[in-house]
Amino acid sequence: MSVRVGVVTFPGSLDDRDAARAVRIAGAESVSLWHGDPSLHDVDAVVLPGGFSYGDYLRCGAIARFAPVMEAVVAAAADGLPVLGICNGFQVLCESHLLPGALIRNDHRKFVCKEQALRIENTSTRWTSEYRESQEIVIPIKNGEGGYVADERTLDELEANGRVVARYVDGNPNGSYRDIAGICNEAGNVVGLMPHPEHAVEALTGPGTDGLGFFLSLAGVAAA
Amino acid sequence: MSSTNLDTVKNAKKTPHQPQPYAELGMKDDEYARVREILGRRPTSAELAIYSVMWSEHCSYKSSRAHLKQFSEKAPATDVLLVGMGENAGVVDVGDGWAVTFKIESHNHPSYVEPYQGAATGVGGIVRDILTMGARPVAVMDSLRFGRLDAPDTHRVLPGVVAGIAGYGNCLGLPNVGGEVYFDDSYAGNPLVNALCVGVMRADGIKLAKADGPGNKVVLFGARTGGDGIGGASVLASATFESEGGTKRPSVQVGDPFAEKVLIECCLEIFAADLVVGIQDLGAAGLSCATTELAAAGTGGMDVDLDLAPLRDPTLRPEEILMSESQERMMAVVTPRHLDAFMAVCAKWDVTATVIGTVTDTGRLRMRWHGEQIVDLPPRSAAHEGPVYERPIERPYDQDALIEHDGHDLPRPRNGSELRATLLRLAASSNLADKSWITDQYDRFVMGNTVLAQPEDAGMIRLDESTTRGVALSTDGNARYTRLDPYAGAQLALAEAYRNVASTGARPLAVTNCLNFGSPEDPSVMWQFTEAVRGLADGCQVLGVPVTGGNVSFYNQTGATPILPTPVIGVLGVIDDVTRRTPQAFRTDGALVYLLGDTLDEFGGSEWQHVAHGYLGGRPPAVDLAREQLLADILINASRDGLIDSAHDLAEGGLAQALAESCLRGGAGVRVILPEDADPFVALFSESTGRAIVSVPRSEEIRFTDMCTARRLPFARIGVIDLLVPNLEVQGQFSVQLRELRSAWSSTIPAQFE
Amino acid sequence: MARVVVDVVLKPEILDPQGQAIVGALGRLGVHGVTDVRQGKHFELQVDDGVDDDTITKLADTLLANPVIENFTIRRV
């Protein structure tokens, strides 16, 4: 039986289709989860996709955090359910306190969409085991509020425990502290990532297929 | 508001001589007289509101309608058009049961007043037009014109416009796949913001804007109606900025892209369940437009209870409700049987939906307010029978002189080092420079179907992940050419968009257009306009691509000085296998670079004339539409048969700029050998049309050249790609390192705004 | 050195999608009794003592607020 991955749709989610497609291309089954439904329908993992939930008018992810589905996600994450938050999903994870820190307005104050190089620094999470240690990948980044911030202590702690999952290389696109592109929780099942691996799963429509590893990792780990 | 000072139909009959502010609403004496004649009495103030906005230039096309007819009269025979001009947007059959709808529209004046919101709501409006046809919007493009790059007003307007397009389009989740940005003094004080949207549907899912079936319910859904944008349609779009003065600024519409995103998903669910008889978006002229147009196109009558319209501001008067341009609203006609299901979908998406009326067969649009009749009119008279003007037309007095002083004696670069400097200077000029400071603010990946996006010659979108079928789109317009010869200028814009689409391997199918001009009351502007329309209609006939719709924007001027005449033409093409698309980048080591087409000494209106000498004169490059068709055929066949690795059309800046762009895009060097008999300056910088450069892998060279020979397309082998030596080298003339070229090309725009 | 606060709010007739989004979220949060929210911008300025009110008004009118759609208030604190 293939792995079942839930993809949450909040009002204003945009990359939910792409995330579902990435899940399918990786050989898993995608299951749509609706923000207002508090059940996770027995999925093996959850993706919180990119977009502008509730318009992101107040603060990115601030309102989505209160959706009924998030209560279930928070509880299941504590029990080890793999959760990947991409872009807006990362913001939702921070607002929900599943991950430390916050994402603020890009330092250049513009939305930025481009192909971005990253280095994968932790390959032991549920979402990154397909990558080689220090592997450099190129996937799209697109955000207006992608600057990762946290206090020094938190940052030091993240670094010390290998919880920086991915770091920007060849230039920091948004002013993130310590070039951080993605982090995980202590257990490594919850990962937040600003760039978009789901837009790099087909050579035809993305910069390549470097993003597929996130989805393959999950399929592999869960199958093991 | 008490009903004592309410202007009812009864009251209007009793007080025929009561003075009415029709002039302030932009109506002429004879227009007002015609309304009285139609109604057999004076209009109520609500009726006056309806007629004044519906008969404004913006909504009634009163100055242009007589001329736009040519697009139908000269339309080429085609079986791809499922819905032609006259609906919210045209629909084209792209094969396999798929249909595509696309349209471009202007939001120039609002974008000057409030750049962010003006541009944002421009995107929102065109997206609703596409949605209304029953399609899922799948991509947007934007065609922009500003004053000089270093002008203070450009610094006020450009960042806001770009952020507004980005803010709205990105939040809707629509990839932005292309557009244009040009700078010219004539747009200082009157920028152009034209937004295009394309949507995809199954051919049997087309929806139309009609209120059919007496007894069916009229539902207003989406955002609540507020006091924003009141008078926008007639005041903002039909008068010059000056007359509004600095103090009493018109109110501006603020967009809510989140509300629109939800509205899109809600509508698509409603369409999928087949719950509407007819549907119309609320754009310019808001409820006035939606009710009159729906009624006019359907059974013919409608009763509306205006009290039921959900309001954001409870103090609004009925006239204001009718004129409000609040965004993110739609109107649907729903059978009583489907009403509950319709409402349930709206509730699921948290979209406010309210029945405000009923379809009738009375032939009258009737509205009530606080129990009183305030509107009773024949809807066609407002929607379709507005005034039509044959405005005076006069060729500008300076037109001959402009052509005669063709700049043939302007000093030209004479040696390799001067040619090199010219290449770098042009590449760094505002119109040719890298636009990624702008386009990097647009999401081009969302939805996962973007096959090509800016800076490619055309944007290309896969229709759906279940198919390899796709569409390609390009918008083009060269206002300097059009100033020199508006008939040719419109055709050159058409030809360029057509060529761009073909360069990617897609077959051009259909056309949309946005005609941006000065005041139609100025006979020389009207001459430019009519020449451009004639040129476009004739060009479409020859190329066999029908005009499916578009938009006219008049009164683009500062004081008495009009903008350069700017027809922006969008061409849509179809490709059955997107994996065969041809990109622009040089990418194959050792591949041979061929120049297709003929190069003549043509510099009228060229970028070189403009940049090197600040000059505009002469004739624009000659149009040869038969050649364009032949070139397109070759590009499409070569793509299908895998004969070429890259293609790039030649336009502003000529061969030199095209080579530079293909090199920079691929990070690949090229060694160019110009034809022996060629004048190097002309070869590199002329803007002759009907040309493209392609790169041909050595293994395909014979097949490719045989095809060109057989079809009699002139071709010349001009160089070879070198992945190891990152230079653009023109042998015997000069060599430029790509690093130097890239830095010249890519620093111009950031230097202004960072 | 003085501290000056400039608050910028949308004009009442202008749609405030941000405020609306918050009102919408309140119900889900279980907060009752908040009937309307408008969202604006808040600026805290450090100014030299010589800077007069006119200068700050000009600053607010040209840079901090967009007078086409926004109003502002100035407070010295």
Place this chain on the structure above:
Amino acid sequence: MARVVVDVVLKPEILDPQGQAIVGALGRLGVHGVTDVRQGKHFELQVDDGVDDDTITKLADTLLANPVIENFTIRRV
């Protein structure tokens, strides 16, 4: 009915690119003597009389501000 204002500002240690951009623009505008600008958010709430300060504090702390990066103040006006 009461009006309550909540102002939210980034904590001092968090970089404020928008405030910095305004400081940068001041010079070009010819405004001198403004040495620092921080940009935050300003909320105007209409609340029923029964709503107490605790409720508003909770609202500010969970929804209007993100305490990881922001501080807030509450004023009844």
